[in-house]
Amino acid sequence: MRRRTIAAATAFGLLALTGCGAADMTRQSSPYADAHGTRTVTLSVQSWVGAQANTAVAGYLLKHELGYRVDTVQIDEVPAWDALSQGRVDAILEDWGHPEQEQRYVADKKTIAPGGELGVTGHIGWFVPKYFADANPDVTDWKNLDKYAGRLRTAESGGKGQLLDGSPSYVTHDKALVRNLDLDYQVVFSGSEAAQITQIKQFAKEKKPFLTYWYKPQWLFEQVPMTEVELPAYKEGCDADPEKVACAYPHTPLRKFLNARFADGGGSAAEFLKKFRWTTQAQNEVALLIADRKLSPEEAAERWVRKNESVWRAWLPD
Amino acid sequence: MSTTATPAAGAGAALTGVVARHRSALIGGAALVALLLGAVLLGGGSWPARLAVDLSGPLGDASDWIIDNRDSHPLFLYFFGHISNAVVLSVRAVYLVLLAAGWAGVTAAAGLVAWRLAGLRPALTAVAAFAVCGLLGMWVPTMQTLALMVVAVAASVLLGAVLGLAAGLFDRVHRALRPVLDTMQVLPAFAYLLPVVLVFGIGVPAAVLATVVYAAPPMARLTALGLRGADAGVMEAAASLGATGRQRLLTARLPLARKELLLGVNQSIMMALSMAVIASVIGAGGLGDRVYQALASVDVGAALAAGVPVVLLAVVLDRVTGAAGERIGAAPARGTGLGWAVAAAGTVAVALVGRFTGRLSWPDDWTVDIAGSVNRAVDWMTAHLYSGIPVIGGTADWAARFTHGVLDPVRDGLQWLPWWAVLLLVGVVAQLIGTWRTALTAVLAMTAIGVLGVWEPALDTLSQVLAAVAVTLLAGVATGVAAARSPRLERLLRPVLDVFQTMPQFVYLIPVVALFGVGRAPATAAAVVYALPAVVRITTQGMRAVDPVAMESSRSLGATGWQQLRQVQLPLARPALLLAVNQGVVLVLAVVIIGGLVGGGALGYEVVFGLAQGDLAAGLVAGAAIVCLGLMLDRVTQPAGKESRNA
Numbered sequence: 001m002r003r004r005t006i007a008a009a010t011a012f013g014l015l016a017l018t019g020c021g022a023a024d025m026t027r028q029s030s031p032y033a034d035a036h037g038t039r040t041v042t043l044s045v046q047s048w049v050g051a052q053a054n055t056a057v058a059g060y061l062l063k064h065e066l067g068y069r070v071d072t073v074q075i076d077e078v079p080a081w082d083a084l085s086q087g088r089v090d091a092i093l094e095d096w097g098h099p100e101q102e103q104r105y106v107a108d109k110k111t112i113a114p115g116g117e118l119g120v121t122g123h124i125g126w127f128v129p130k131y132f133a134d135a136n137p138d139v140t141d142w143k144n145l146d147k148y149a150g151r152l153r154t155a156e157s158g159g160k161g162q163l164l165d166g167s168p169s170y171v172t173h174d175k176a177l178v179r180n181l182d183l184d185y186q187v188v189f190s191g192s193e194a195a196q197i198t199q200i201k202q203f204a205k206e207k208k209p210f211l212t213y214w215y216k217p218q219w220l221f222e223q224v225p226m227t228e229v230e231l232p233a234y235k236e237g238c239d240a241d242p243e244k245v246a247c248a249y250p251h252t253p254l255r256k257f258l259n260a261r262f263a264d265g266g267g268s269a270a271e272f273l274k275k276f277r278w279t280t281q282a283q284n285e286v287a288l289l290i291a292d293r294k295l296s297p298e299e300a301a302e303r304w305v306r307k308n309e310s311v312w313r314a315w316l317p318d
Numbered sequence: 319m320s321t322t323a324t325p326a327a328g329a330g331a332a333l334t335g336v337v338a339r340h341r342s343a344l345i346g347g348a349a350l351v352a353l354l355l356g357a358v359l360l361g362g363g364s365w366p367a368r369l370a371v372d373l374s375g376p377l378g379d380a381s382d383w384i385i386d387n388r389d390s391h392p393l394f395l396y397f398f399g400h401i402s403n404a405v406v407l408s409v410r411a412v413y414l415v416l417l418a419a420g421w422a423g424v425t426a427a428a429g430l431v432a433w434r435l436a437g438l439r440p441a442l443t444a445v446a447a448f449a450v451c452g453l454l455g456m457w458v459p460t461m462q463t464l465a466l467m468v469v470a471v472a473a474s475v476l477l478g479a480v481l482g483l484a485a486g487l488f489d490r491v492h493r494a495l496r497p498v499l500d501t502m503q504v505l506p507a508f509a510y511l512l513p514v515v516l517v518f519g520i521g522v523p524a525a526v527l528a529t530v531v532y533a534a535p536p537m538a539r540l541t542a543l544g545l546r547g548a549d550a551g552v553m554e555a556a557a558s559l560g561a562t563g564r565q566r567l568l569t570a571r572l573p574l575a576r577k578e579l580l581l582g583v584n585q586s587i588m589m590a591l592s593m594a595v596i597a598s599v600i601g602a603g604g605l606g607d608r609v610y611q612a613l614a615s616v617d618v619g620a621a622l623a624a625g626v627p628v629v630l631l632a633v634v635l636d637r638v639t640g641a642a643g644e645r646i647g648a649a650p651a652r653g654t655g656l657g658w659a660v661a662a663a664g665t666v667a668v669a670l671v672g673r674f675t676g677r678l679s680w681p682d683d684w685t686v687d688i689a690g691s692v693n694r695a696v697d698w699m700t701a702h703l704y705s706g707i708p709v710i711g712g713t714a715d716w717a718a719r720f721t722h723g724v725l726d727p728v729r730d731g732l733q734w735l736p737w738w739a740v741l742l743l744v745g746v747v748a749q750l751i752g753t754w755r756t757a758l759t760a761v762l763a764m765t766a767i768g769v770l771g772v773w774e775p776a777l778d779t780l781s782q783v784l785a786a787v788a789v790t791l792l793a794g795v796a797t798g799v800a801a802a803r804s805p806r807l808e809r810l811l812r813p814v815l816d817v818f819q820t821m822p823q824f825v826y827l828i829p830v831v832a833l834f835g836v837g838r839a840p841a842t843a844a845a846v847v848y849a850l851p852a853v854v855r856i857t858t859q860g861m862r863a864v865d866p867v868a869m870e871s872s873r874s875l876g877a878t879g880w881q882q883l884r885q886v887q888l889p890l891a892r893p894a895l896l897l898a899v900n901q902g903v904v905l906v907l908a909v910v911i912i913g914g915l916v917g918g919g920a921l922g923y924e925v926v927f928g929l930a931q932g933d934l935a936a937g938l939v940a941g942a943a944i945v946c947l948g949l950m951l952d953r954v955t956q957p958a959g960k961e962s963r964n965a
Contacts, residue, residue, distance in 0.1 A: 031522050083601065087520040
């Protein structure tokens with residue numbers, strides 16, 4: 001009897017504690033947000049440095065010009081969409097194109113709102129170091145790649161040439177490409193961009209040839225100049241079926257996305273993030289400061305902001 | 319075929335020889351018969367496709383269903399949603415309290431609590447540790463991690479204590495829970511991430527829950543152990559004095575189990591802390607996220623600056639709870655209440671001073687930048703050690719040689735073996751070291767891997783584990799033996815081992831890439847670094863514990879140092895060495911999986927891929943396979959006597 005009373009009391013207590021009602025799964029903000037009565041914006045920062053540059057500059061201006069507190073969380077691309085939909089982050093500043101997620105969250109669930117273009121155009125491709133391309137000009141055509149497979153062999157590529165791929169989170173069709181173009185290459189995933197960059201730098205230091213999946217804009221080009229290998233030209237829809245892709249990657253205008261509720265009620269922060277729009281060159285400048293000069297993102301942003309007031313003035317809400 | 323299996327059986331037989339000579343002969347005979355039968359009936363080849371089940375379809379559907387129904391289905395609105403909100407609310411509450419206390423208040427509180435619980439030296443360590451966190455410019459992330467930790471540890475301790483209480487009081491619960499808890503403790507932290515992400519999505523709630531699942535089992539185990547170990551005489555006396563069941567529990571059993579309870583809290587804290595960093599992959603924020611972000615820009619220095627506070631938190635919490643556990647045995651000091659009052663008053667006073675002088679957040683100009691100098695050191699290392707060193711070659715050459723000479727043959731060998739021969743091998747080795755029960759579990763776990771359809775990648779992971787374990791054991795046992803013989807060496811090693819055991823595994827992923835390139839070699843190297851301290855420790859302790867009389871008598875018989883070691887110490891320390899193997903295997907697996915982030919490939923990569931692409935189906939299958947692999951490796955290396963020693 002007594003035990004039952006206790007159980008009932010506990011159940012009641014739990015219900016009372018949780019307010020009896022339904023929990024809103026679309027308002028799952030970060031526990032670290034809005035401490036001390038500050039207004040907080042939580043930005044998703046993806047693992048590559050270009051994305052860090054976006055968030056660093058946007059964060060710096062939000063903090064110093066608009067008086068927000070800014071939290072950043074590192075999340076991979078696809079999960080970031082989900083976090084954005086749940087309100088765990090307020091904005092993604094650089095999206096490389098995820099049609100499936102866009103359909104699901106923007107069109108169907110309406111929990112995410114488009115935030116306009118970032119002003120930077122992204123392009124993925126296969127690259128060889130410039131010193132290698134200069135010595136062997138025909139390597140930049142995919143048809144000649146097999147000729148060099150032997151020279152690109154490594155311990156991990158199992159007797160074939162190595163095509164170095166990066167983080168598993170990035171958009172890639174490389175396995176299908178190698179198969180469909182019938183190349184004598186093995187895709188070796190380095191598992192993270194950090195690992196891939198480290199490996200590329202090591203190769204470059206010894207002037208060894210390599211073939212890698214890489215993308216523009218990217219600060220590493222300033223340190224290790226690379227030349228793109230031409231794949232069969234991209235045509236609209238040729239990458240529709242991931243298994244049958246046999247063409248190059250498209251040039252993608254990078255876009256911003258905001259949590260729908262934040263886009264409507266986010267005040268000057270939302271307005272600012274919608275207006276935020278810069279250039280490939282500016283992004284590279286900040287990214288290089290972070291990754292190469294090892295400045296903290298905050299310091300790098302500060303330097304850029306000091307020099308470019310005319311650019312960012314236009315982003316501030318009226 | 320028989321040539322591949324018999325040497326393993328032979329080596330195992332030598333190990334077990336003295337104890338059960340005829341038993342191992344029987345096992346060997348049975349294995350030989352099974353080999354012949356298998357070769358005739360089943361033939362060769364990898365795991366047959368018709369025996370595998372493809373789960374990616376149903377799992378993918380489940381994942382889609384959850385995302386589509388999360389905002390509307392009652393299960394989420396009335397259950398998971400509340401759990402998630404409760405976690406967010408509590409983490410937020412703790413975080414706000416920490417921020418309100420300011421850096422001075424938190425540091426003072428840490429020092430005073432440590433002083434009351436553990437004494438003056440731990441108190442000074444605590445104050446210094448928090449000051450360093452601030453100096454490194456990591457104050458806010460440290461508080462975020464601390465807030466998450468406080469909630470996760472509180473929940474783990476509560477959950478663990480309830481489970482442990484049930485297991486301690488009721489035999490049936492104990493029998494049911496024990497294998498589950500034993501298993502949970504050997505699983506790599508990475509495998510826990512996916513299921514919670516599936517339900518809760520990326521973010522703090524998922525991170526806290528994964529941490530709780532990871533950190534609660536030791537508390538439950540130790541609570542049950544303490545309750546069951548209560549002195550029968552005391553219990554009898556309490557009963558004869560007419561105490562009711564509850565009185566006996568509260569006044570006799572629980573107080574008697576104080577030591578185990580505190581040890582449980584200690585272990586929960588350490589597990590939670592190691593998970594807090596790994597959980598940054600699923601959005602835990604705080605220090606782990608800083609490490610993770612720094613790795614993205616290959617900034618070892620910044621990663622270290624965020625990693626050091628984790629190590630410091632771990633050292634402080636470990637020392638304080640450890641010392642508190644030792645003190646609890648002693649008689650309660652007088653004036654305890656007064657001491658606590660002083661501590662509380664001191665904290666409030668410092669916090670108020672901080673508040674009114676407007677110094678709540680750590681002053682920006684009080685920070686030291688270590689990232690630059692660390693990065694210069696790392697650059698120098700990679701520039702000078704990577705390749706082209708005369709005679710010994712550079713680290714890259716070693717990595718290539720290790721990959722070609724060890725990893726490739728082991729992997730190809732395992733994958734070349736017919737699937738049933740692998741099962742047989744697993745069973746025989748487990749049987750030789752343990753019991754038929756451990757052998758059965760191991761074989762079943764391996765079978766499950768085949769059924770899940772990830773046989774090849776699992777064997778790839780297994781080959782990396784085997785190679786890393788071999789290196790770890792060679793280096794670890796040698797160092798352990800040396801440390802056991804030279805107290806000075808042991809004193810020198812202790813702080814190093816402390817640091818390496820608590821360092822978040824992420825931090826040394828990048829230096830190993832810089833030294834060994836991308837691939838399986840760096841993954842194995844990181845695993846060796848991680849598992850080495852535990853193996854060194856256990857070996858040293860085992861060698862130390864060898865009966866001095868036996869040592870003395872062998873010396874009086876004129877044995878040289880080497881003979882003593884080989885013929886007295888090592889055989890007598892055999893249980894400790896087996897335990898070292900067991901621990902080494904478990905720890906190596908945990909890091910080989912994380913090695914998926916640096917090109918380790920195989921199962922670890924599939925989990926990373928699943929998390930990164932939101933393709934939970936692929937990740938969950940790989941996660942389940944990792945669980946099975948962990949189970950198999952633990953059971954295969956579990957000595958028969960382990961149960962009696964642990965219980």
